[in-house]
Amino acid sequence: MHYVQIIFTLAWRNLWRNHRRTIIMLAAISVGAWAMIFMTSLMRGMVNEMLRDGIRALPGHVQVHHPDYRDDPSVGNLVSLTSAEIDATLAGAGIERFTARIRVPAIISSERESRGVTLIGADPLREKSVAAVGSEIVEGRNLDGPDDGGVVLGRKLAEKLETQVGKRIVLMSQDPDNEVADRGYRVVGLFEANLAAHEEAFVFAGRETVQKMLRIDDRVSEVAVAGDDYRVVDALLAEVRVLMGKDDEVLPWTELDEYLGTMLGVMDGFVLVWVVVIFLALSFGLVNTLVMAVFERVREIGLMLALGMRPSSILGQIIVESVLLLVLGLIIGNLLAFASIIPLKDGIDISIVAEGMEMFGASSILYPEIEKSDVILANIVVLVLGFIASLSPAWQASRYEPVEAITKV
Amino acid sequence: MTAVRCIDLCKTYRQGDQDIKALDHVDLEVEHSGFVCLSAPSGGGKTTLLNAIGGLDIPDSGEVWVAGQRIDQLSKGELAAIRLTQIGFVFQAYNLIPVLTAQENVEFVMQVQGVAAADRRSKSQAILEEVGLKGLEDRRPAEMSGGQQQRVAVARAIVSRPALVLADEPTANLDSKTSDELMELFVELNNHHDTTFVIATHDQRVMAYAKRLIKMLDGRIVEDIEQRAA
Numbered sequence: 001m002h003y004v005q006i007i008f009t010l011a012w013r014n015l016w017r018n019h020r021r022t023i024i025m026l027a028a029i030s031v032g033a034w035a036m037i038f039m040t041s042l043m044r045g046m047v048n049e050m051l052r053d054g055i056r057a058l059p060g061h062v063q064v065h066h067p068d069y070r071d072d073p074s075v076g077n078l079v080s081l082t083s084a085e086i087d088a089t090l091a092g093a094g095i096e097r098f099t100a101r102i103r104v105p106a107i108i109s110s111e112r113e114s115r116g117v118t119l120i121g122a123d124p125l126r127e128k129s130v131a132a133v134g135s136e137i138v139e140g141r142n143l144d145g146p147d148d149g150g151v152v153l154g155r156k157l158a159e160k161l162e163t164q165v166g167k168r169i170v171l172m173s174q175d176p177d178n179e180v181a182d183r184g185y186r187v188v189g190l191f192e193a194n195l196a197a198h199e200e201a202f203v204f205a206g207r208e209t210v211q212k213m214l215r216i217d218d219r220v221s222e223v224a225v226a227g228d229d230y231r232v233v234d235a236l237l238a239e240v241r242v243l244m245g246k247d248d249e250v251l252p253w254t255e256l257d258e259y260l261g262t263m264l265g266v267m268d269g270f271v272l273v274w275v276v277v278i279f280l281a282l283s284f285g286l287v288n289t290l291v292m293a294v295f296e297r298v299r300e301i302g303l304m305l306a307l308g309m310r311p312s313s314i315l316g317q318i319i320v321e322s323v324l325l326l327v328l329g330l331i332i333g334n335l336l337a338f339a340s341i342i343p344l345k346d347g348i349d350i351s352i353v354a355e356g357m358e359m360f361g362a363s364s365i366l367y368p369e370i371e372k373s374d375v376i377l378a379n380i381v382v383l384v385l386g387f388i389a390s391l392s393p394a395w396q397a398s399r400y401e402p403v404e405a406i407t408k409v
Numbered sequence: 410m411t412a413v414r415c416i417d418l419c420k421t422y423r424q425g426d427q428d429i430k431a432l433d434h435v436d437l438e439v440e441h442s443g444f445v446c447l448s449a450p451s452g453g454g455k456t457t458l459l460n461a462i463g464g465l466d467i468p469d470s471g472e473v474w475v476a477g478q479r480i481d482q483l484s485k486g487e488l489a490a491i492r493l494t495q496i497g498f499v500f501q502a503y504n505l506i507p508v509l510t511a512q513e514n515v516e517f518v519m520q521v522q523g524v525a526a527a528d529r530r531s532k533s534q535a536i537l538e539e540v541g542l543k544g545l546e547d548r549r550p551a552e553m554s555g556g557q558q559q560r561v562a563v564a565r566a567i568v569s570r571p572a573l574v575l576a577d578e579p580t581a582n583l584d585s586k587t588s589d590e591l592m593e594l595f596v597e598l599n600n601h602h603d604t605t606f607v608i609a610t611h612d613q614r615v616m617a618y619a620k621r622l623i624k625m626l627d628g629r630i631v632e633d634i635e636q637r638a639a
């Protein structure tokens with residue numbers, strides 16, 4: 001215990017013996033730590049937003065389908081329960097955010113153009129609690145209930161079809177007997193979405209209206225349920241599995257959209273790689289600094305050993321010196337990172353450099369997100385690897401022969 | 410009782426294609442509370458002998474006993490513990506830790522020993538005053554003259570009242586008045602605390618204080634004279 005004080009005193013004084021070298025090293029560690037946290041938070045912000053958008057776009061956190069629906073999303077593969085039963089069951093279990101919808105391929109025709117789209121027969125109020133697409137109405141109005149006879153189109157689709165609010169379009173699909181099912185609708189509203197493709201792909205109409213058109217009574221093709229946190233869906237998944245019919249397939253978003261699902265894992269991996277790569281660059285400077293410091297102090301280290309200090313205390317001294325340097329650098333680096341991220345809370349407009357990013361589901365405003373786990377990871381990587389990197393020079397110092405050090409003139 | 414006993418010590422260094430016998434069959438016994446001066450021309454083996462006694466260097470052959478314990482076969486850790494607790498050192502070439510002040514250097518050994526801070530403080534201040542360095546407690550080695558540094562080293566060697574003090578040219582950088590004062594301090598410790606001293610020196614003045622003067626040449630003891638302390 002009494003060693004602790006003298007070790008810290010020596011380590012601290014030695015650290016400041018060569019001001020310039022220490023300050024340069026501190027600057028390197030600080031900038032490294034800053035870069036780790038700052039860049040990670042930008043990437044996190046981007047990916048989290050993509051994920052949240054992607055999940056909110058339509059999937060929800062958990063979905064229920066007919067087992068064949070994902071291979072063949074046609075009107076022949078419907079959920080076994082009716083939407084009335086679904087509403088009653090889920091609401092009865094205390095689940096608040098869910099929606100039962102029809103989702104089938106269809107052709108939409110204006111008087112000028114026809115295009116293939118995905119027709120969503122939705123209950124607009126329930127839909128809003130789970131999904132974002134279709135809810136940002138920029139012209140006209142939203143559907144006002146499952147029995148609404150109008151449609152809401154993406155703005156891009158409306159442009160392609162050369163139609164507008166107030167005009168009529170025709171939607172055409174198949175009924176369960178493979179007969180053509182079609183109906184005319186009036187365009188009541190236009191929506192915008194983060195993802196350009198969504199604006200062109202989805203067409204929203206009232207659920208009951210679509211059910212009538214497709215002649216499927218009160219059946220639906222999909223139930224989407226949302227929980228509180230998209231990272232934690234296991235409990236919700238289990239609950240919904242119990243509530244829904246045994247014949248239906250219940251899956252989490254990570255399996256429904258493998259692209260989004262893997263993105264989360266890829267991002268975690270990326271953070272680790274990024275942090276380790278920066279550390280490796282730093283470690284050369286750190287090890288070099290320590291090797292020089294230890295080499296310069298052959299004589300006094302020998303002297304301390306000659307006076308009876310244990311080699312382990314010499315080892316400790318060099319490691320403490322290195323860890324002090326790392327901790328100081330990390331404190332400065334963390335403060336810098338927070339100081340530079342907090343003013344950017346309201347988002348960074350990257351539309352100039354990132355034109356076309358919207359195609360990939362990223363918005364042109366980037367909101368950096370500091371995730372506790374990323375900050376902890378960065379700090380732990382620097383400390384632990386820094387500690388390991390300083391072991392070798394410290395070990396060398398502790399192996400010095402005292403007699404050589406003190407008799408050399 | 411014997412403070413130091415060396416039996417048939419040999420130590421050979423290789424320099425180029427030449428073998429240098431730094432210690433050549435040295436037998437030496439120093440009584441508890443002895444006051445011995447080693448005198449030899451440069452290269453005579455004084456430092457080599459002190460290093461062997463202090464457990465800093467292992468002889469090629471022979472035995473070294475300190476305070477009744479054979480030390481030439483001990484591990485590094487055991488040797489370090491003996492140096493820390495039983496021996497005070499003044500080294501010939503390099504003595505002070507540059508980042509510590511005079512007082513901290515004096516306290517260093519006590520601190521490693523685990524002596525309480527207040528105790529360390531009063532002892533180190535008293536000893537610095539005795540060696541004439543009052544007022545210089547907070548100077549770092551680089552801010553002191555060679556003689557002042559030497560006195561700090563001496564103060565550190567004796568501050569924790571070790572049973573044995575090994576001093577290699579402790580007065581090398583001192584004027585005659587200061588060396589006399591230091592030697593008187595040594596004599597007093599020797600008289601009142603039975604501290605054993607083995608001092609390597611070229612300095613006639615220092616030799617005059619010794620109870621026993623041992624002359625070496627080329628690694629051998631050539632003369633062993635009992636003399637009365639001045």
Ligand SMILES: Nc1ncnc2c1ncn2[C@@H]1O[C@H](COP(=O)(O)OP(=O)(O)OP(=O)(O)O)[C@@H](O)[C@H]1O
Pocket residue numbers: 422423424429430431449450451452453454455456457458501
């Ligand atoms: N590490 C070493 N390597 C090679 N030779 C050495 C080494 N240490 C000492 N010697 C040689 O051993 C002999 C004895 O050296 P030692 O240092 O003991 O002499 P000394 O009496 O202390 O001399 P001085 O009065 O100059 O300090 C010398 O010839 C010296 O050159």
Ligand SMILES: [Mg+2]
Pocket residue numbers: 455456457501577
């Ligand atoms: Mg010598």
